[in-house]
Amino acid sequence: MGLSIDKMNVNGTISSEIVRMIKDNLLNGTLKPGDKLPTEKELMEQIGVSRTPVREAVKTLEAIGVIQIKRGEGMFITNNVSHFTLNPLIFSLIMHSHDMEEMIKFRQHFEVLLMNMIITQKQTDIHPIEKVYQSQTERMQPELSPEELVEIDLEFHYAVLEATNNPFVIEIGKTIYEIIKPKMIHFKNSQNIERTLATHKYYLDLISGKHEFNSSTIVQHMIKNNEEMVNE
Known part of the structure; x- marks a missing residue:
């Protein structure tokens, strides 16, 4: 299932907005556990941003267990259901991490x-x-x-x-x-x-x-x- 790209909020950092997009796609069911994500280069092209904020967002998502990076295969939404128990709250913390x-x-x-x-x-x-x-x-x-x-x-x-x-x-x-x-x-x-x-x-x-x-x-x-x- 493809990633849905929406308009970015100018009040947030670019990396936090990328995280928000992933969050919204998870919560509305567009993305599901096990789904493969676009590559960093594809995300850069689809969203229209540089590599740095994409990498920052990926590191954040990987750190809290939302995505898994499989060498030679790409980035995937983790299929470990336990990681999604507190998604709304965890993502809320991330979204406000600039403060x-x-x-x-x-x-x-x-x-x-x-x-x-x-x-x-x-x-x-x-x-x-x-x-x-x-x-x-x-x-x-x-x-x-x-x-x-x-x-x-x-x-x-x-x-x-x-x-x-x-x-x-x-x-x-x-x-x-x-x-x-x-x-x-x-x-x-x-x-x-x-x-x-x-x-x-x-x-x-x-x-x-x-x-x-x-x-x-x-x-x-x-x-x-x-x-x-x-x-x-």
């Missing part, structure tokens, strides 16, 4: 929700989170690249996501981190290693009950920690 300041604010409140979910569960195994944190204290070294530091940083946040045992929260959280990852890489440097580890220790102490859980205090701590990244 990074608001996205980071959303992440701050989302992470408060994560910690509250973990704390209020009857049984929670936080040992995987502790293990990741201990590993980070040894592996986050100044000589690493920003990309490497961010990958290690995100291991902690993914461990927190998994500890909620909630597939919806995990899916949303992974999408949030994929969206803000480029900003994290831009901000990350060796001087921020101590800040990152201190923040993770604070989260871990909250989850383990060493600090009183107070949502407003936690958000203020997060705002202070992220304000440089927002203004970068």
Whole structure:
């Protein structure tokens, strides 16, 4: 089934508009799991844009599992149905990803929700989170690249996501981190290693009950920690 190309919204970024087109085609049934997408070159010609926004859109869609790239065959809509459970919400997050300041604010409140979910569960195994944190204290070294530091940083946040045992929260959280990852890489440097580890220790102490859980205090701590990244 072919891809339906509609008029682009001038208020959005080109890459986000390409993502929106894919979303609309999925939601209206024009595209279905397993369908093959046009090549990057064909998309460029059909939409009338350059290669850069097409590649950005493809990377975003691939990162959240909407499309699969099969070497020598092309790009396909994934046929893993579980990836489509939260399509409208996930795509909504992507469509607003150009407003990074608001996205980071959303992440701050989302992470408060994560910690509250973990704390209020009857049984929670936080040992995987502790293990990741201990590993980070040894592996986050100044000589690493920003990309490497961010990958290690995100291991902690993914461990927190998994500890909620909630597939919806995990899916949303992974999408949030994929969206803000480029900003994290831009901000990350060796001087921020101590800040990152201190923040993770604070989260871990909250989850383990060493600090009183107070949502407003936690958000203020997060705002202070992220304000440089927002203004970068």
